[in-house]
Amino acid sequence: AQTVTQSQPEMSVQEAETVTLSCTYDTSESDYYLFWYKQPPSRQMILVIRQEAYKQQNATENRFSVNFQKAAKSFSLKISDSQLGDAAMYFCAYRSALFGEKLTFGTGTRLTIIP
Amino acid sequence: DVKVTQSSRYLVKRTGEKVFLECxxxxxxxxxxxYRQDPGLGLRLIYFSYDVKMKEKGDIPEGYSVSREKKERFSLILESASTNQTSMYLCASSLHPAGTNTGELFFGEGSRLTVL
Known part of the structure; x- marks a missing residue:
């Protein structure tokens, strides 16, 4: 079974600075998808960014980018120019491309933005 | 935009009660x-359904059942609520992955259940 590990339960960053959230995963599959989700306090979980494993190019969405290292099974999220609205729980998730449609989630990282 | 609506944001129930969470x-x-969300444990899958009347167990199905009589509605049932089922419950939906669709989930706002 696939597992997703987020080793940083909490992180903090000064407003306007850059922060990187770590995620590693364990799988024997070669084709899969990785996601970062954001859950603001008392609000709905939303997708931040996704990465297809067959793509070598790292995904980017505005201030959010990933560092996808397939051989190392690492998928970190970089948030540039941090804003107060970035404060949230961030979850890394894995989905097999071949077997099933469920997502397996990590335990989450709580990000605090310091004004 | 996709909208996933969960019927109750907050519920308080007593041990042994039957609980229905609607999505x-x-x-x-x-x-x-x-999914069930607990601090330090992340999100854990209880059940999922890929079609009407179809269901599959997730990682922690014990103590729960589900019902999907219509495509748009998926209910989670706690037959006899226990205190260890106090948690945040998240409903999500997705398209069947095909083509450029990566099967991302769209979530509801969550239902926080407290069992006394």
Missing amino acids: VQDMDHENMFW
């Missing part, structure tokens, strides 16, 4: 999911 999505998604 409705409005985008004709084939797949629907129930």
Whole structure:
């Protein structure tokens, strides 16, 4: 079974600075998808960014980018120019491309933005 | 935009009560999911459904059942609530992955259940 590990339960960053959230995963599959989700306090979980494993190019969405290292099974999220609205729980998730449609989630990282 | 609506944001129930958590999505998604979220444990899958009347167990199905009589609605049932089922319950839906669709989940706002 696939597992997703987020080793940083909490992180903090000064407003306007850059922060990187770590995620590693364990799988024997070669084709899969990785996601970062954001859950603001008392609000709905939303997708931040996704990465297809067959793509070598790292995904980017505005201030959010990933560092996808397939051989190392690492998928970190970089948030540039941090804003107060970035404060949230961030979850890394894995989905097999071949077997099933469920997502397996990590335990989450709580990000605090310091004004 | 996809909208996933969970019927109750907050519920308080007593041990032994039967509890229904309802979820409705409005985008004709084939797949629907129930996750449980606990601090330090992340999201754990309880059950999911890939079609009407179809269901599959997730990682922690014990003590729960589900019902999907219509495509847009997926219900989570706690037959006899226990205190260890106090948690945040998240419903999600997704399209069947195909082509450029990566099967991302769209979530409801969550239902926080307290069992006394």
